[in-house]
Amino acid sequence: QVQLVESGGGLVQAGDSLRLSCAASGLTVSSYRMGWFRQAPGKEREFVAGIRWSIGDTYYTDSVKGRFTISRDNAKNTVDLQINSLKPEDTAVYYCAASRSRYSSWNTGYEYWGQGTQVTVSS
Numbered sequence: 001q002v003q004l005v006e007s008g009g010g011l012v013q014a015g016d017s018l019r020l021s022c023a024a025s026g027l028t029v030s031s032y033r034m035g036w037f038r039q040a041p042g043k044e045r046e047f048v049a050g051i052r053w054s055i056g057d058t059y060y061t062d063s064v065k066g067r068f069t070i071s072r073d074n075a076k077n078t079v080d081l082q083i084n085s086l087k088p089e090d091t092a093v094y095y096c097a098a099s100r101s102r103y104s105s106w107n108t109g110y111e112y113w114g115q116g117t118q119v120t121v122s123s
Contacts, residue, residue: 002025004096006095009117018083020096034098035049035110048060099112
């Protein structure tokens with residue numbers, strides 16, 4: 001049974017940093033395309049960052065480039081999202097997701113999802 005469990009969210013001030021972590025069980029993160037998504041209140045869920053397969057190449061949506069860094073710890077089977085210079089508009093529930101599809105774009109085709117972790121940024 002696949003489980004993705006996010007942690008690391010919280011209430012922070014603008015300009016702070018956070019490190020979100022996604023612990024996976026039932027799958028090996030280096031064999032999947034792993035993504036981080038977020039959903040702000042009243043908005044659709046959006047893709048923010050991904051890392052895939054054993055090669056570990058990464059991709060970011062334009063709005064987070066330079067502030068977000070996705071990484072993977074194969075020994076721990078985790079995928080982290082480092083968020084720097086947090087802004088109030090980063091407030092959202094952040095989700096980890098996994099995909100086996102080699103034919104989908106970075107932001108689609110994810111079969112497994114975590115329950116999310118709340119990030120709230122005060123100004």
